[in-house]
Amino acid sequence: MRSLITLLCFLHVSSSFAFSLNNTVSASFSQNEVVVNVADNCTNLGVSSSEILSMVSDGASQFWNTVSTSRMRLRAGSVVTVDSKFYNEKICNSNTGSCEPNTNLTVGSGVLITCNGETTTNFPASQRTVLAITIPNNISGTTIVGALVAINDRSDNVFQDKSRAQMVSIIAHELGHAVGLGHSPVTDSLMYYTLVPVRDSLGWDDIDGITYLYPKEQPFGCGTISQVDSKAAGFAFMLILLFPLIWFQLRKLVLRFLHSAS
Template identity: 55%
Template sequence: MKLMAALFLCFAAFNAQAFTLNNSAKLVFAQDEVTVNVAGGFCTNIGITDTEFLTIVGEAVDQFWNKAPTSRLKLRQGQIINVATAFHTDTICTASTNCTPNPTIAVTSDILVSCNNNSANFTSSSILGVTIPNNISGTTILGSLVMINDMASTQFDTKTHAEKVAIISHELGHAFGLGHSPVEDSLMYYATVSQRTRLGRDDIDGISYLYPKQQPISGCGTIDLNKSGPNFWPGLFIGVSIIALAELFRKKSKASTAI
C-alpha cells in the first residue's frame, strides 16, 4: 500500500511539472514587464490588418499569460512598428537542424511579432507560427521573434478570431522561454492550440517556474483564519470587555439595592 502511495506521488509530481523549456538552458527575460510589438506594413495573406493584429496581441496577453497568478512576468501590448523587410522574408534560423538564430533579424529588445513568407520557415501550410528568442546574453533573453505564416498557402486566415488569439498566445509562450507541454489541455500543447480559451495548469506551472513571483518581506509569515484579519481580535476583546463591565455594573447596582 505504501509502495502504491509512493508511486502515485511520483506520478503526480511528474505530471505537476510536465512543461518543457525552449531549449536545455533556462532562458528568461530579466525584467518583469515585456512589451509585445507588431511589425506592420507587410502582412498580405493572414486575413487581418495591422491594427487587428495588434488587437489580437493585446487579447493574447490579457486572456492568457497575464492571468497566471503566481508569475511575476507581465506582457504588455506594444505598438505597430516599422522594421526591415528581412523580418518578413528571411529564415528565422541560419541552419534548419539545431537552429542558429539568423543574426540579421535579431530583435533588439522585448518581443516582436511579424508576418513572414519564407518557405524554409513554414515547410507545411499547417505550421502557423515559428518563434525563437533570437537575441540572448548568457541565459538572459534580450529579444524574441515570433513569425506568423504569411505564405499564400497559410491556414492562419481560416482560423476564427478566438483561435488566432490562442495561436499568438502559444507563440508568446515560446518567446519568453517555454517549450511544448505533453498535457493536452495546455495552451503549450502543440496540436490543439486553436481549441484553447485559457491557460492550463501546466502553463501556469511553466511560467511560474521561469518567472516566480516573490512575496515582499513585510513582517513574519502569518496566516489568518478570518478575512477581517487584525480587526477581528481587538473587536472581540472590546466586545468581551463591554459585556464584563456591564455585568459588573449590574451586580454592583443589585448589591447597592440590597443595602
C-alpha cells in the same frame, strides 16, 4: 553566447507530460513587463497588424497575465515598420535539431511579431500548415533580450482560416515560446503543440512553466529570475516570525525558574 538554443517552435494544425523549455539554460526576460510589437508587413493573414496587436492584448489578459505566481506581464506595444529581411529571410541558419538564429533578424528588445513569407526553409509547401516559428533569438547568458515570432504569411497559409478566438490562442501560444517555454504533452495546456477544440484558459503545465521561469518575489522582487535550490526563503521567514515567540517564552520560563528557586 553560452546558451544552446534547441527550439523550433512550430505550431501545426492537425493533431501531443509536464511543461518544457525551449532552450537549455532556462532563459527568461529580466524585466517584469515584456512589450510585444507587431510589424506592419502582413499581406495574407486576412487581419491587419493593428488587429494582431489587439489579439496580443487579449491573449495576454486571457492567458499569461492571469498567473498569480508569475511576475511576468505581457504588454501590447505598437505597430512598427521593420526591415524587409524579417519578411524574406529564414529564421534559423540551420534547422537540424537546434536552431542557430539568423543574426540579421535579431530583436533588440522585447518580442517582435512579424509576418514571414520565406518559402524555402521557414514555410515550404510541405509545411504550409505550420502557423508560426518562434525563437528567443537574442539571449545573453540566461537572459532573453529579444524574441521573434514569425507568422506564416504564405498565400495559402492556414492562419487566415482560423476564428479570432483561435488566432488569439495561437498568438498566446507563440508568446509562450517567446518568453522561454517549450511544448507541453497534454492537450489541456496552451503550450500543447496544436490547436484544441476549446481554449479558454491556461492548464497546469502552463501555469507551472511560467511560474518556474518568472517566479513572483513579493515583497522583495528585484526583477530577476531566482532559481533557489533550497527551502531557505521560507525557513528564514519562519525563523524571523518565531524568534519573538521563542524569546518571550524562554524569558518567561527563566523568570519562573528563578522565582521558584528563590
